[in-house]
Amino acid sequence: MEILRYVAFSSDPAGGNPAGVVLDATGVDDATMLATAADLGYSESAFVVPAGEDGTLGIRYFSPLAEVPFCGHATIATAVAYAERHGTGRLLLRTQAGPVTVSTDRTAQGAVVATLVSVAPNTTPLGEADLAELLAILGWSADDLDPALPPRVAFAGARHPVLAASTRERLADLDYDMAALGALMAREDWTTVDLVWRESATVFHARNPFPPGGVVEDPATGAAAAAFGGYLRELRLLTPPATLTIHQGADMSRPSTITVTVPAEPDTGIGVTGTAVRI
Helix, strand or coil: CEEEEEEECCCCCCEEEEEEEEEECCCCCHHHHHHHHHHHHEEEEEEEECCCCCEEEEEEEEEECCCCCCCCCHHHHHHHHHHHHHCCCCCEEECCCCCEEEEEEEEECCCCCCCCCCCCEEEEEEEEEHHHHHHHCCCCCCCHHHCCCEEEEEEEECCCEEECCHHHHHHHHCCCCCHHHCCCCCCCCCCCEEEEEEECCCCEEEEEEEHHHHHEEEEEHHHHHHHHHHHHCCCCCCCEEEEEEECCCCCCCCCCCEEECCCCCCCCCCEEEEEEECC
16 A cells, blocks of 8 residues: 555644545555554555545544544545645545545645545433533533533534533643543444534634544544534524634644535535645
8 A cells, every 4th residue: 555644634744633644545455454554554544445426425534442433634634645646626535434536636735635524423312310421521611611502412523522611721631531531432323522612603622532443532524524514504693604713732832724615405415625735
């Protein structure tokens, strides 16, 4: 395999979220994909099967510990890598979560920017017992939450509980029991925990604990950003169409910028835009 290394959601290799990208994983078995992801040590790596007669690409995502159904930053990294090799345009990806389109274009400065459109999002209640357990593991109290952004489980390819901090200081102070949170997330089939703070109506800051992937925190989480856009639309916490900016990774010195596009039509996919650079 030819293994490429990209940083997504940043134009600086020192920022963003690193991902491994294999543009041709023909004949590679699951064990080899998992071992490769573990060797790379990034939160996720993407493995692509070349286009068939229908013009689509199969893609699978592995963290160092397990396969995940969908990963936003590795999708952006893959799309940029593919565009740099084959030219910009539109791709249809077959993910385990469902079909995801991704389009690439070049800026006036020559950088490749990619936009994915997620599967249809949905939001479900976060049970009181699960919420209490999650807050206890994080060391948060109910008073630390923003009452205007209620706890929910959001989905746009993967499931993420959403907790909104009432202050930026609360979001900045992240210290949790990794084993306990990993056990809770495995039980509930959560991919990351989406911790957010609202700076303004369209600007948010996020942190995403990711013990199922074997890392304490994800520097940029496109799947969670898409799910969060769906959460805001479904709960009528914004007026779509809307464009959001999510800042992530600053607290771990890997600043990332994620642009989220929320269409007005219900049950439509959420757009997630970012650039990527090769490491």
